[in-house]
Amino acid sequence: MNHALIFAGGSGTRMNSRARPKQFLQFYGKELIIHTLENFQNHHEIDNIVVVCIEDWILYLEKLLAKYEIDKVKKIVPGGKTGQESIYNGLCEIKEFSKPNDIVLVHDGVRPFVNENLISGCIKTVKEKGSAITVTPAIETIVTLEDGRIKTITDRSKCFHAKAPQCFYVDELFEAHKKAIDDGNLNMIDSASLMKFYGHELYTVQGNFDNIKITTPADFYTFKALYEVRENQQIFGL
Known part of the structure; x- marks a missing residue:
């Protein structure tokens, strides 16, 4: 089986959203976390979803799941003090019903433009090579600094x-x-860093450039533009 582990434990400090965490902000009438979850809900190869959530918002998320009929979510678990601890909490839950050779896709709840082809490519690559890290090419020059100089x-x-x-x-x-x-x-900053540290070979899957993480207010405007492009593509068949 293939399990999606969705991390929605951030508090949204960089978004300056005082009223609610960024993953629960509404975009086009739907909470950001729902935009993300629907991609996994609707994918035919995803069997189960576990969401790691801020504990005080679990009840609210449960209501959203019922409202939008997202029934692949088997459990919502509270986040930890760090992202690493939160992912571990989710993994512990998945271990309760997973079998040998099951696959887990760890994804950000505020990364709503993951698409069907990317999910399928990740599952295929894990089966073939043992891991799948989504990457996109760097489009600007990368430098290292020392004492303020390049x-x-x-x-x-x-x-x-x-x-x-x-x-x-x-x-x-x-x-x-x-x-x-x-x-x-x-x-550890993410699952890839953790696995690399403990000696696992990491293989890559080419991601789509619009698979952005909504972290800052500027990302909100990018989301709106990308969403409208997708809507127009569906309406006009572009």
């Missing part, structure tokens, strides 16, 4: 942005998390 300029053709989904076999990602807890490595 130290190196990296060949841009070799640089990519790691995004989401980040996908693995459930058992392998769970064991890596257990090792990290035992070793006291509790601040």
Whole structure:
């Protein structure tokens, strides 16, 4: 089986959304987390979804799931103090009903433009190679600094942005998390970093450039523009 683990535990401080976390802001009449979840709900290869959520907002999310008939969500679990701990909390729940060789796709709840082809490509790549990290090419020059001066300029053709989904076999990602807890490595930035640290080979899937993460107010306007483009494509068959 294939499980989606959706991280919706952020508080939205960079969005300056005091009333509610960014994942619950409404865009075109629908909460951002719902835009994201519908991509996995409607994908024929996704069997189950577990959502990691801010504890105080779990009841509200349950009401949204009922409203929009998102029935693949098997469990909502409270987030931890860090992103790493939150993902581990979700994995613990998935382990309760997963089987050997099941796959998990770890995805941001505020990354709503993940599409069908990307989800399918991630699942296929895990089956073939053991992991699948979504990447997009870097489109600007990458430099490293030392004492305020540019130290190196990296060949841009070799640089990519790691995004989401980040996908693995459930058992392998769970064991890596257990090792990290035992070793006291509790601040890994994402699942790819964690798996790389513990010796796993990471393979990539080319992501779509519009698969952005809604983090700042500027991202809100980008979302609106991309959403309208998608709507027009559907209406006019572009």
